[in-house]
Amino acid sequence: MSGGVGEETSDQRSNDEALVLALPIARELKRKIAAERQLTATVGIAANKLLAKLASDFKKPDGLTLIPEREKVQFLRPLPVRAIHGVGRVTEEILNTAGLLKIGDLQDYKGDLRALVGSFAAQLRAFAFGEDDRPLALDDKIKSISSEETFLHDTEDRKILKKSLSEQAADVAAKLERKQLAAQTVQVKLRYGDFTTLTRQITVEEPITKAEEIYRLACFLLARERLVSRPLRLLGLGVSNLDLPVGRQLVLW
């Protein structure tokens, strides 16, 4: 890399030429969506995921925004810190309290971001300058499956809770079946009337697939610590540690 501030590097130039090549593709996509679905679509073109997402958020609806590499730092400056991927309510609050409101403030910040956001600091700083080397995640591997129900009225009625849990177990098992997966970990989630939320999970050696097995383990978790000691607002159930069901693992051969 060579070139000082404000000077266009050859890297940037070739990147931007590549981005421009995407314009006709984007226009064609929008045209097709409009023709076939009667819908508008907003497309963002940029050199990485972070910027492409911001670009696609930029002129809704029916927009088409390209962020050239040489303009990305300026493009980001006026946006609120919250626009950055990974900055949610809590992090936004922390940054704002430190006087960092816009992404430009982050770019100019001379202090140590680690004191504010811990291990997210390096990533956050890179994002503020539009740098993002995260690879595209093209695998669609599922890591967990879950279901939950918020009750109309808080309840500790065993009949209602059991029915809810068993329906959820059936949902989760159906999805496992559809995806041809088995689970080794079952988790329950509870929320009480005061919004206190807790989870309990158990990992078993033998991967499970059936609704009854999931349901039993969930009941065990609830019973073990007598968690249903007061009315619940929410009850949830999930599985993780997913893999091919035993007996299917060698099916390929």
Next chain:
DNA sequence: TCTGGGGTCCTAGGACCC
């Protein structure tokens, strides 16, 4: 958003093993 549902990722503590 006094708060719906389904996900992912990260962190921290404890158990356990060598």
Next chain:
DNA sequence: TCTGGGGTCCTAGGACCC
């Protein structure tokens, strides 16, 4: 064993995303 250090696994909670 009134114990050091480390690695790994499991568990629980929280932040965040769509």
